[in-house]
Amino acid sequence: MRSLVGLILVVVAATFYLYSLSLYLPAAPRRRPPPTGGEHERAAEPEQPADSAEEPRRLKFPSDLDELRELAELLQFYKTEHTGYVLLLFCSAYLYKQSFAIPGSSFLNILAGAIFGPYQGLLLACVLTTVGSTMCYLLSQIFGKHYLVNLFPDKVSVLQRKVEENQDCLFFFLLFLRFFPMTPNWFLNMSAPIVNIPITFFFCSVFIGLLPYNFICVQTGVMLSEVSSLDDLISWDRLLQLLAIACMALLPGALIRRFSQRRLKLDVQSQNGIIADKKVQ
Structure with a gap:
């Protein structure tokens, strides 16, 4: 009961902080007035206060x-x-979503590309995804172990068994789960401390494993902010950019899949978004 009360207090405090931050916006930058024909026309227009x-x-x-x-x-x-x-x-908004496993981080990745550009946006998305997922890991470790096991006993036990079977190559197993999410990321973030995944392996696997996904989302945001018509989209520069995005997304996954066929024990199939054992006919 104490853990539930503690988690509620953390959620309330974080929500109040984020709401206060979004509510008290600073003064908006001044827009430059549009150029006019001359001093005579400017004098004829009604004056507007500068502030x-x-x-x-x-x-x-x-x-x-x-x-x-x-x-x-x-x-x-x-x-x-x-x-x-x-x-x-x-x-703050990104960490709030990631820490409490709230869906919709893909929109924030796209927003990062639209606001901060391809390089700063990608760096921000990768760092915030990793830090936010690690905060979710810690919150689950401190407050949620008992409740998660009670809510998803079968799913936790299946993941625990697969982690134990792949202890000799645990880091690559975690990368595989990020590249090919047989288990949803939110569930993996919360269940990782329960199935004894070290936080160092967890941290690095999130940063590397979600890099292609973050790259795609950030580049989508960059194009969203630059493209104003269909003509802007259909160009050689844009097509080459889309090709680079596709290669970035497919190459790491192909390498991990090839490694997994030789070393990882993955006799599993996806069932309702959670990994489950295959039934032998």
């Missing part, structure tokens, strides 16, 4: 591409003069 600000807009997690594009434009606008605030807000 007039737009109505405050509340931030929320995007649920579709339209909301994602709108949020990206808003944060790009704020980033011109409030880079530190935008970075803090983005990191």
Whole structure:
């Protein structure tokens, strides 16, 4: 009971912090007035106060591409003069989602590419994914072991058995699970401390194993911020970029799959998103 109360307190405190951070937006950067024909025309226009600000807009997690594009434009606008605030807000929101296993991190990866560009966005996505997953690991280790075993006894036991069977190449087994998610990432993050996966192996496997996925999402965000019409998408530069993304996604997975055929014990099939033993006919 104490662990449940402690977890609720952590969730409430993190939610209050993130809500407060998103609610108290700094002053919006001033938009430059559009050029006019001359001094006579400027004098004829009604004067507007220089410090007039737009109505405050509340931030929320995007649920579709339209909301994602709108949020990206808003944060790009704020980033011109409030880079530190935008970075803090983005990191806080990302860690909140990852730590409490809330779906939708792919939208934040795309948002990272749209706001911070391909290189900084990829670095942020990889670091935040790894740190957030590790925080989820620690929260499960401190508060959730008993509850997770009671909720998913069969799934935890199957994962425990597979971890024990692959102890001699545990790191590559974890990489395989990240490249080919027979077990959902949220479940693997929470169950890892229960099945005795060392935190160092867990940390490194998340960073490396989710790198292709993060790369694809970030590049999608970069293209989303740059493409304004179909003509921009159909070009040699864009096609080469898409080819590079495909190679980045397929090559590591192919290498891990080839290694797994020789060394890993993976006589499993996917059942409702969780690994389960194959039935021998």
